Structures are given as structure tokens and as C-alpha cells.
Amino acid sequence: xxxxxxxxxxxxxxxxxxxxxxxxxxxxxxxxxxxxxxxxxxxxxxxxxxxxxxxxxxxxxxxxxxxxxxxxxxxxxxxxxxxxxxxxxxxxxxxxxxxxxxxxxxxxxxxxxxxxxxxxxxxxxxxxxxxxxxxxxxxxxxxxxxxxxxxxxxxxxxxxxxxxxxxxxxxxxxxxxxxxxxxxxxxxxxxxxxxxxxxxxxxxxxxxxxxxxxxxxxxxxxxxxxxxxxxxxxxxxxxxxxxxxxxxxxxxxxxxxxxxxxxxxxxxxxxxxxxxxxxxxxxxxxxxxxxxxxxxxxxxxxxxxxxxxxxxxxxxxxxxxxxxxxxxxxxxxxxxxxxxxxxxxx
Amino acid sequence: xxxxxxxxxxxxxxxxxxxxxxxxxxxxxxxxxxxxxxxxxxxxxxxxxxxxxxxxxxxxxxxxxxxxxxxxxxxxxxxxxxxxxxxxxxxxxxxxxxxxxxxxxxxxxxxxxxxxxxxxxxxxxxxxxxxxxxxxxxxxxxxxxxxxxxxxxxxxxxxxxxxxxxxxxxxxxxxxxxxxxxxxxxxxxxxxxxxxxxxxxxxxxxxxxxxxxxxxxxxxxxxxxxxxxxxxxxxxxxxxxxxxxxxxxxxxxxxxxxxxxxxxxxxxxxxxxxxxxxxxxxxxxxxxxxxxxxxxxxxxxxxxxxxxxxxxxxxxxx
Numbered sequence: 001x002x003x004x005x006x007x008x009x010x011x012x013x014x015x016x017x018x019x020x021x022x023x024x025x026x027x028x029x030x031x032x033x034x035x036x037x038x039x040x041x042x043x044x045x046x047x048x049x050x051x052x053x054x055x056x057x058x059x060x061x062x063x064x065x066x067x068x069x070x071x072x073x074x075x076x077x078x079x080x081x082x083x084x085x086x087x088x089x090x091x092x093x094x095x096x097x098x099x100x101x102x103x104x105x106x107x108x109x110x111x112x113x114x115x116x117x118x119x120x121x122x123x124x125x126x127x128x129x130x131x132x133x134x135x136x137x138x139x140x141x142x143x144x145x146x147x148x149x150x151x152x153x154x155x156x157x158x159x160x161x162x163x164x165x166x167x168x169x170x171x172x173x174x175x176x177x178x179x180x181x182x183x184x185x186x187x188x189x190x191x192x193x194x195x196x197x198x199x200x201x202x203x204x205x206x207x208x209x210x211x212x213x214x215x216x217x218x219x220x221x222x223x224x225x226x227x228x229x230x231x232x233x234x235x236x237x238x239x240x241x242x243x244x245x246x247x248x249x250x251x252x253x254x255x256x257x258x259x260x261x262x263x264x265x266x267x268x269x270x271x272x273x274x275x276x277x278x279x280x281x282x283x284x285x286x287x288x289x290x291x292x293x294x295x296x297x298x299x300x301x302x303x304x305x306x307x308x309x310x311x312x313x314x315x316x317x318x319x320x321x322x323x324x325x326x327x328x329x330x331x332x333x334x335x336x337x338x339x340x341x342x343x344x345x346x
Numbered sequence: 347x348x349x350x351x352x353x354x355x356x357x358x359x360x361x362x363x364x365x366x367x368x369x370x371x372x373x374x375x376x377x378x379x380x381x382x383x384x385x386x387x388x389x390x391x392x393x394x395x396x397x398x399x400x401x402x403x404x405x406x407x408x409x410x411x412x413x414x415x416x417x418x419x420x421x422x423x424x425x426x427x428x429x430x431x432x433x434x435x436x437x438x439x440x441x442x443x444x445x446x447x448x449x450x451x452x453x454x455x456x457x458x459x460x461x462x463x464x465x466x467x468x469x470x471x472x473x474x475x476x477x478x479x480x481x482x483x484x485x486x487x488x489x490x491x492x493x494x495x496x497x498x499x500x501x502x503x504x505x506x507x508x509x510x511x512x513x514x515x516x517x518x519x520x521x522x523x524x525x526x527x528x529x530x531x532x533x534x535x536x537x538x539x540x541x542x543x544x545x546x547x548x549x550x551x552x553x554x555x556x557x558x559x560x561x562x563x564x565x566x567x568x569x570x571x572x573x574x575x576x577x578x579x580x581x582x583x584x585x586x587x588x589x590x591x592x593x594x595x596x597x598x599x600x601x602x603x604x605x606x607x608x609x610x611x612x613x614x615x616x617x618x619x620x621x622x623x624x625x626x627x628x629x630x631x632x633x634x635x636x637x638x639x640x641x642x643x644x645x646x647x648x649x650x651x652x653x654x655x656x657x658x659x660x661x662x663x664x
Contacts, residue, residue, distance in 0.1 A: 074636055083636070098633040103640045104589035109575055113389045117630035120382035121374070134488035135581035202486075 062320035066096040067312055068118035070128040072155075073105035075231065078258040078282050078304055081346045082154060085308025086127065093316050098123075105231055106198070108135045115139045119146055125315035127308075130162060131155045131201060149318060151325065153311040154304065155203040163318070164325035166310045168302040170203045173281070173332035174210020174256065177300050180334065181252060181279050182218045185297045189220035190251030193243055195229045195280075197236065197259040207256040207281070224250060229259055236262035237269075244270070255280030260299065264290025283335060285345040292340045301333030304346055356614045358654040359602055362646070363617050366624050374631040384508060386620070386627045391512045392417075394619040395571045396590065397597040398523045399449075399564030401615045403463075404598050405527070406553075406560045407540035407607025410452060411467040413568045413594055415474035417587030420445045421572035422478045425487035425582040434497040442569045448474060449565025453558030471591070479584050488581035495580075503577030512574045519567065524612035536560065540607025596643070597622055600650050621646065 069086040073079050083099045090097025100118075102110035111128070116139060118126050126143055130136040130152045140150045140161035152162035182188060194211060196204050208226065215221045227243045229236035236259045244250060244266070253263045253276065260280020264287060267278050278296035280287060282304070290296040307330050317323035335343050370377040377383075396413050403410055420441040427437035448470065455466040494500060504511055527533035538546040539553040546553050568587075576582055600618030603610025625646050629639045 068630070071636070096633070098630075099636050100630055100639065101636050104585075106583065106585045107588065108579060108581065108583050108586065109392060112579060113385075113626065114630060116385050116389070117382070117627045120379065120385050120627075121376055121631045132486050132488070132579075132581050132583050135486070135579045135583065138578075138580065 062316070063094050065093075065125070065316060065319050066098070066123045067125045067127065067315050068115075068121070068123040069097060069099045069308070069311070070111060070114045070118060070126060071099060071101035072111055072129040072131050073231075074101040075105055076258050077284055078346065082304040082308040085305035085310075086312045087308075088305075089309045089312035089316070093312070095312075095316060097312055106131060106201075108132050112136065112139045115143065115150075119143050119148060123148065124319050126150045127153055127311035127315060128162075129154045130157045130160045131203070133157050133202060134160070136160050149315060149325070151311050151314055153307045155201070157202070164314055164327050166307050166314065166328045167330055168332060169329050170206035171210040171213070173300055173302065174207035175214045176210075176332050176334065177207070177254065177279055177281075177298060178211040178214025179217075180298055180336075181254060181277065182214055182221045185277050185279075186221065186251060188218045190277075191222045191224050191247070191249055192252040192254055193224045193247065193250050194226040195236070195240060195243075195253055195255045195260065195263060196226055197229050197231050197257045201257075204256045211254055211256070229255075229262060231259060233259060233262050233265070237265050240266045241270075244272075244276070250276060252277040252279070254278075258282040258284060260296075261286040261290065264293075264295040268293065268295040283333075283343060283346040288335070288340055288343060288345055291335060291337060294337065297336065299335045301335055301343070301346065303330040303333065306330050356602060356611060356617055358657045359600060359614055359617045359621070359650055362650045362653065363621050363624065366621065366628065366646075370624065370628045370631065374628075377628065377631055380508065382627070382631075384510070384513075386623050387513050388510045389627065390616075390619045390623040391510075391516045392571045392575060393590070393593050393597050393622060394516050394616060395519055395567050395574070396564075396594045397601075397615045397619050398519055398612065399560070399567040400594050400598045401523070401601070401603060401610050401612060402527070402536055402563050403557075403560040404595075404603045404605060405540045405607060405610045406536045406557050407543065408456060408463040408557050408560060409467070409595065409605070410449075410561060410564045411464065411591050412448065412452060412471040412474060413564060414587035414590035415471045415478065416445050416448050416565050416568040417572045417575075417590060418478035418582075418584070419448070419474040419481070420569035421576055421582045421586045422481040422487065422584070424569075424573060425490070425576055426481055428490045428494040428499075428576075429487060431491055431493065434494045434499045437494075438499045438573055441573060442566055445565035445567075445569025445572075446562050447565070449562040450558065452565070453561035456561070457554035457557050475588070478586070482582075482584045486581055486583040490580070499573065500577045500580075502574050503580075510578075512578065515570075515574065519570075520612050520616050527612055532556075532559070537608055540604075540609075542608070593622055596647055600647060602654050618650075621650065 071079055071083060086099060087097055100114050115126060115128060119142060126148055137160050143150050144161060149163050151164045153166040156162055156165035194208050198204050215223060224247050227239050229239045240253060240262055255263050261284050263278040263280055267273055267276055273295050279298040281300050283299060283301045287299045291299055310328050314325055318325060400410060423444055424437050424441035427440060452467055452470055455461050456463045502511055535551045535556045538551055539556045543553050597619040598615050600621055601614030625643050629642060634642060
């Protein structure tokens, strides 16, 4: 055999081995092709309220159910916790749950492509994060036309066609953060800066709106600016540092996302503990450490594990038992120095 | 026949694509289903169209890192104009012209100020991402007036029967670009400019003009890809196109083009773009764990280029 022939053979063999290996990882030899019996949706409503009336039919072979979880990013422990919850639900239910994500965070085209591929692969249900106001509408409709229900978790655009939303009430969570910081920590006076990792993100804007709503209740609390800290902790630190140097009279940095951890990093590094206050969202190990050390006074959890878990659970219950879809508010878990020791990182 | 096959430059990369298609079909028969295969080709459209411009540039010995930002900026510009009830055709043309203008800026920076393309376009990539943020005010732009959604600019996102119209657009662009590259003086000049710029200058080719033309085409097709994306998705997030440049460059390199210039074809680039889409789609069908998906594309990229290099080295030895 010629060298070219050997190389071609080796290449094909390597790919075959890789593909076979990958196929084996899913734990199911063939795609489930069963048609799920689905509830008839009648619209969405406020969290906690049932939004569909199920047909009551039961699908046979429910262990063959395959659910695709299409994330919008996987570049932080928060997102991997969402995915972990979804995967654990799959294990607990004995069904196949495959998680995928675009390689660039919040790449609308790539995420829509992944959902289309999941539809073509005949997954029985899809859970995804619909962070764009209308960009997911057509692909969700496409899934619905194929009889594949789609639920939204973590973030959900209004009227995008998802059967249910499992996540936090963002504005209310922002409001609660604001109330605690302006009232309890700052005693009703001081200046604050909002630190956001994503100016395009409607969920983060809702949290910021909640913070500002709380500020309206305190006449001596003054908003300075909103800074874009990006999705890289080093970059976030630098942006917060620059904002502090520009506004040294600031009393608090209030984060609205998982990258709030950088606020604690900065306050700690500059020795501003007790002089400048910090608060933010999500329960990363770093943020919890800052709350424990007093560099930050509050972080608000939203239980990403449950968001991932219940997304799969809802799809399973609908596909297997025809159960109704329901919006679930996973809440605003207020973590301060008083209770931080009892909280596990996410 | 054997000699003819040997001179067929895209042979290696076509072998890789066919091998992938066969293996994926064996592993998951649904891969070759009409619905999925149409999906795969549609998912090639944006990278493919943008890669047409990049192929011209890379053959001319340059590259453009700003294509993702041009995609984002022109997309935002068009979406803003659509939203403001500007005539959709006019808005479309303004966005394409804006893409050409950014390309012209890139070309002038590289050829007249002698800043290496990698640095110049890295700079404009950052600048025009900021412009996209500034135009949008940090918000996605969506929900367009009916005058726009009923116009031909949005029809680009529709289908003719089961085939998305954007696939036909991509096909026309590749065919025209392939003819320009292989059969016209402009194409010859690009190969000459990238292969040996000094010799090209000596025979009277204005290499600066050739490169500037390459950058302008790259800007124009990136803008066109953005217009198609808006028509298909009905929304433009500020992050639109972010990181796209790497997939585009990878498609061109996979297709057998040389980063040092003078080598590459449109057919090769199309196959390269298809390989990227096939691998991305295949990873979903095969349930490849999410953290390994990028790595898998990296492996295919390296193997395909290795195979291509090996075959050409062997050919050049006779």
C-alpha cells in the first residue's frame, strides 16, 4: 500500500474510532423516533401558574426519550451548574440528555443552528436559553411543527413560543438586592455603580431595572453609572478599577450577573473592605468567599442546578405522562455573612 | 486519469468530506435525511459567503480578522434603518456599501501605511465591534415593520419549496467567485500578487489595488451574510458575528488555501466550509460532550491540512 493509502486509511480509522467513541458516550444506539403525546398549550402566565392542559395520554417507552439541552454559553461555573442539573435529571429519570453550546458565548446564529440540528436528530424535547427577544421564534416554531416541545430556562424572551420558563423573576431579584443594599447596608444614602457583563442581555437589564426601582425609595441614594465588565474576570476587574479611579466617591458596586465576583476581587485588592460595599448575583466559590470575608455584603442565588434539572423534568413529565407545562420561579436566594456558611457554591 | 486526479487540488479535502459524510451516515442514518442535509448546507451559508471574500484575500497574501465585526456593524446598521422605516432596498444597499467602505479602510491601512493585515484588521475588528454596540445602545434589534418583513430583503430568509433561498444565494456567489478567480485577469492577478508580489509588480500588476479589491469584496460579502442572517432570524444581537472570523479562516485553510498566499480555490473553500458545518452538525447527532466539540473541529482541521500538505508534497516530488 502507498503512503497516501496508509494515511487515508489511518485518517478514516481515527475518525471512525472517534465517532464510534462519541456515539457510545450518549448511551443510546439509535435515535428515539417515538412521537410524544403532548399537552395542548393555552398560553403563558405568571410564574407558578399552570399554563397548559395536558391530553392525559401516556407515551410508551418513556426510557427512550431523548432531550437536547442547548445552552448559550459554557464559559463559567454557573453555566456548567445549569448543565449539571439537566444531566442529573437525565440520570435520575434514566433517559438521554445531551448538552451542547456554541463555542462563542451568546452566538445567536450558532445556537439556532444547534437547535435545528437537535430537531433534525429527532430529539423528543428541547430545553434552551432564549436570551434574544425574537431571534429564537422561528426555530422554536419549527420544533413545534415537528411535535417537539421547547422549554426555556435561565432566560426567556416573552412570546418566543416556549412552553414554560424555569428561572428567576429578574426584576424582583434586582429589587430585593437593591432594597437590602440601600436600606440595610448603606442606611439609605450613598452613590452606587452597576456592573453588568452583558449590555445586550434583557435579563440583566431587568435586574438593573429592579435595583433602580429600589433606589427610587431612597432619596439620598444616587446612581452614578452602569459599566460593562464583560465576561472575563480579569477584564471585569480592570473595568471596575477604572470606574473606581474615575469616581472615588462611590459607596457601592452592584453586580447583576455571575461576574460580580470581580467586585469582591477589586475591593479586596484595594483594601476597601468596609469603605466600599459590594453585591452581586450567583453563588460561585469566589463570590461566597468575598461575602464571608466582608468584601461583599450580599450575593443573590437563583439555583441554576434546579433550573437545569426542572427543565428536563418538565419535558419528561409532559412527554411521558402528558403532564401540563408550568412556569417555575427558582427564586432569589439572599446570601449574606449571616448564612454564607450554610450555602454550597454553584 | 491518475494524473488528472493528482492535479485535482481539492482531492484531499473532498476525501475528508466524503469520509465524514459516510462515517456520520453509518453512525447516525438521520444525518443523510433530506431535512438534516438541507440544514447542514443552510448552516454553511454564512461562513461560506464570508469565506468567499476571505479566499480572495488569502490568495492575495492577506487576511481579514474584522469580518465578524463587519457582520455585526452592518447588521446593526441595516436593522436600525429597517426599524426606522427606511426603504428596505435602500437600507440593504447602504449596509452593503458600509461593508465595502470598511473593507476599503482595511485595504488602505494595509497597503498604504504598511501595517500588517493581522494588526490592522485586529484594530478594525475592535473598532467596528464598538460601533455595533454604539449603534444598538447595547440592545438586540428585532421586531421590524411589515413593510420590511414583506419586502424582498426578508424573502432571503425564506424557502423555495424545501430549499432555503439563502442556499441559492450562496451557490450563485461561489459560482461567480469561482469564475472570477479561475478565468479572469483579476483572478490571475490575485494569485500572482499572493504567490510572488515582487514578480507581480515587475510584470505591471498593481498589487496594492488587487489587495484593496480583496478587502472590499470581503467587507461586502460579510455585510451580505449579515443581511441574510437578519432575514432568517428576524433579530440582530450586539454579539452578532463575534468570533466568526476564526470559522471563516478555518474554512478557507481547510479548503487548501495557503496563508502565505498564491494558492486556494473557491471549490476548496466551499468544501472547507461544508466540513465545518458537517462536523458541528455531526457532534450534535453523535452527542459529543460539549467540552470536546471545539477540540474535535481542531482535530479535523489539523488532519485535513496534514493530508493536503502530504498529498501536495508527494505531487511536487513527481
